[in-house]
Amino acid sequence: MAVPNVGRGGNAQKQALYSIVQALAMFHAKRNTPLPPGLLGFPSPDYDPTTSPFKDLQPGPEVGSIHIAGKHINIYTLFSAVLSRGGATVLTTNDAWSILLPQFDLPDQHQTPDGSLVNVAQLLRHHYNLIFVPFEDIYRRNLHEKAQAMRQMNASSQPLRPGQSNMPIPRGPNGHLAQSTPNPNLMPPGPQTISSASMPRGPSLPRDPSVDRTPTDYEQDLHSAKRKLEFDESDGKRVRQKTEPFDPGFPAAPVTEPASVGSNNSVPSLPATSAMSSQPRPRHEPSRRKIEYVPLAREVDTYGGRDVKLIEGELFPQAQRRQLRDINDWGTIDIDALTMSLRSRLSTELSYSLTTLTLLSTMKGAQPNTGFRIMDCPELLDEVLDLLEDLAFSDEEDIFDLPAPYDDPHITTNRKLLNEVLNHEAEPFAGLQVRQGSKDPKSGGPQQRPGSLILAVLNIIRNLCIFLDNAEYIARHPRALDLLLRLCSETWNGTTVSPTSPAISLNDLIVIRKDTLHVLFYVAAVFHFVDGAAPSKTVLRLAKRIFFLISSYLVDPAEAVTPFASLQLVGTVIHRPPVLADIALEVFTRIGHSDTNRLVFAKAVPRASLKNLFVSLVHRLPVVDGDFQLLNREQWLSYIEKVVMALYALAFLSPPDLKERLKSDRSLGLKSIILRMVQKLAVHSTPELRSFFMISVRRAVETMKVLDDAKDSFDTSTATVTTLSFGMGYGEVGENDVETGTGLFGGHRDSTWDMMLLREVNMDEQLFSELDSLIRVEY
Known part of the structure; x- marks a missing residue:
């Protein structure tokens, strides 16, 4: 090779x-x-x-x-x-x-x-x-x-011991050991005597430095084996040599002296060892010993002294993530005893009952999408709500009065609450100040803060609402949502804001509002106001609080911006819209889907609040090209669809005078924004994506049609027409009546005609007729 x-x-x-x-x-x-x-x-x-x-x-x-x-x-x-x-x-x-x-x-x-x-x-x-x-x-x-x-x-191949000779053993002619009488000259010397045949008595003769002693075969083999072993260990085992300090108590190693030169005796000279004297020679240099070691720690990639990969592997095992345990795995739980533990209000009993309920609320049932059925134990839920009310409020709520139609109530936004908390925490000695909701230092003993217990109860109710059967029961419960929304209320004195409940702090109020919004998200699809035609004061109070909670996440001027501007507001390129705003839009579009719920909102919410939310939603619509590029993502397209559907619900429930004000408000620019969005999504989009955009286009056109009519959407009375007028040329009634006046898109006939020629618009009879009505012009 x-x-x-x-x-x-x-x-x-x-x-x-x-x-x-x-x-x-x-x-x-x-x-x-x-x-x-x-x-x-x-x-x-x-x-x-x-x-x-x-x-x-x-x-x-x-x-x-x-x-x-x-x-x-x-x-x-x-x-x-x-x-x-x-x-x-x-x-x-x-x-x-x-x-x-x-x-x-x-x-x-x-x-x-x-x-x-x-x-x-x-x-x-x-x-x-x-x-x-x-x-x-x-x-x-x-x-x-x-x-x-x-x-x-x-x-x-051990070295010779002291007194041992390296002479060859005498053998007979046939190779066997000699059996004759031992020769005293061949016997090894004793400890104090030495043979006269092997070495003369008296002091040893000095060695001639010009003559070097030839090493024996044994010494050569030992030396070569030692070098070979050192080479193998240094290469293969990576041995580190360690020099040990001299230990006086350790016996000295034998020192080999060179042999005498000039003697005519044929017997080889013996090494001078400790047998020559009773005391060993002192050792003047430390010995070297080879020590093998294995590292106790391996090299790892650390960050600040912590192995991040190892920590993540222990905390978040992807392949061995434990599944949720079935509710049947927990054995039998006495619901009556659990209810009595809550009713006792003892600290140990409350700790046990709330912990058990928290575990039960996360359990899944035998069937898919089922869990702990709270409707099977209504007394338990009533006791939980009683505990929540006792912890948060000390008296019953005042009677609710209908708001004036043109009132402009103050809405504390979520961003405002966050800024208040940051300002309080930035004050000097903020941790030493006793504020509302803090633990009372005079209470004595290791007692829980009432706000912590309230958050624990809110967590249990939110977990229960994840399952549809529990969501339907809580949505129909006469006290559950009303009590949760009462906890979300606040008091505004013109300069500062504080929670209505004295047991919670501003931090708790932010968490309670978010948990309540999640509860409404789960129950919105099955929620209906009772007696929508003639609602009671309790129903009107509930509708007003739901509307104000939703508005608190949507009406802040700093956050009510276009999709591309929201990315710039955050400062990083994110792939999804604002989470809380998206949930609030989902809640409003679901609850405001039925006409009965819209009628209750129209009676409970002042016109100024309706207009404020409508204007904020218009500001969230896409305007520039960067906004429309984000609509290629599914999450942003869903977000815009919710915004347009919420605009339609607000336009539908608004009274006629408010519709006229929204339609004629030039500073809002509603007509231009809607028309540009419809053109971008319907005309300037590719045929592959146009089918996904048609939902937003259809609902935006319907919103403009409702504003253009400026009628009371809840007025179901129709004009009585004589029988002779039918087919006699006196006019048309019903859906095909002749409309008068100029439509909102009447000045943009050229751009809207391109949209009406699209195949998707021609196949949708309702959309085509509404566009035709919006571009009408009266000569």
Whole structure:
């Protein structure tokens, strides 16, 4: 086999690279998977780029290097880095391949030519497994066997003990041990005497420095074995040498003295050991001992000392997320005992009952979309509402009076409440101030704050409303929604705002309003006002509070902006509209869908509040091209559909004089905004998207038609027509009566004609007739 032209006369790094390349070439050739020639540096005749598993491997410009994410990686350096960290199995088990990226200056992700992003750590793992994983097992096995052999050799070749001679054992002519009388000259010396045949008495002769003693075969083998073992351990096991300090209490090692020169005695000289004297020689330098160690901690990617990936893996396991437990898994619960625990008002009993109810409210039933049926235990819900009322209010509510038609009541928006809380928290020593809703320091004992208990009860009711059967029951309950909306009320003195309930703070009021809005979101589809034709004062109070709660999330001038402006307001590119505003629109469009509910809103809400909400919704309609580009997203299109439907509901329930004011208000620019939106969505959109936009177009045209008529939408009385007039030319009645006057789009006939020629408009008879009525012109 040819060899690459590396490592010949080079440094140790190149020689090691040459060795690993040659070993890999032989290893993969035996497995019938030859490596590519570009990696080896010499021809590989059996390599087939069409069927080889290494066909996706990109060799680097140098021998023994591969190309990964725009970098050239030396395979010897890669192999050494992986082995020093425990091997491929350890890195894969701990998901720690990313710790190798900084060593090779590799990025976290790499963009492929087709535009997709690839995880570089996984790519590095793939290349290593392809080249080294089978080779790594054999390499480790060879190192282990070699180290074990060297340890056995070291154990069998122990150094001579003091007083032991390295002379060969005398044998007979046939090779057996001699059985004759022992020769005293061949006996090992005792502790205090030495043979006169082996060494003369008296002081030893000085050694001639010009003559070097030839080491014995045993010493040569021991020295070579020691060097071999040190080389293997330093390369394979990464042993760190540790120098220990001198310990006076530890016995000194025997020191070998050179043999005397000039003696004619044929017996080899014995090493001078502790047998020469009764006291061992002192040791003047510390001994070296080799200590193997395993790191106690692995390297991790941390942020501020915390392993973020490990924390996320423990807190949010995607593959092992626990499912919600079925309600039958919790055994039997005594509802009567739970009700009595709430009625007792004891702190321990309240803690038990509220915790149990919280768990029950999140349980799912045996059937889909079912859970804990609160309608089966009405006394429990009544007791929960009694607890909520006792904690929040100390007296009954005053009698509700009908608002004047032209009143302009103050509406505290959600943004206003947030600013109030931020201003309070920014004051000096804000945490030491005792405000409304704070825990009373004179109460004594570890008691819960009433506001915390109120939030716990609100959480239980919101969880119950998730299931449709509970939502229908709570929507028909005479006290539930009225009590929740009473908690959302506030008091405005001209400068500051405070909750009506003395038990809650401004922070609690923000959370209570949001939870109540979510409750209305779940019950809106099945909610209907009782006696819409002649509503009671309680029903009118409920309708007014629902309208004001919805308006508090929609009428703030800083937030009532177009879709593109709302993105600029947040400061970041988000992919969804404002969440709370979207929920508020959903609630109003669902509750205001039926004519009965619209009639109650018309009687309970002043005209100024209706106009304020109508103007705010018009400001949320798309105007510029950036707004219409966002409508290509499903969430923003749904948001605009809700805005247009809410405008239609407000136009429908508004009295005739308010409709005239909205239609003629030039500062609002309603006609121009609606006409531009209809043209953009119907005429200038692609045929594929036009079908999705037609819902908003149809409802916007209906809104303009209702304003153009300026009639009382709840007046169902019709003019009585004589029988002779039918078919006699005296006029037409019903839906096809002749309309007079100029329509709202009468001055824009050219632009509206293009819209009427669309196939989607022609196929919709109702939409076509309403457009035709809006572009009429009286000559």
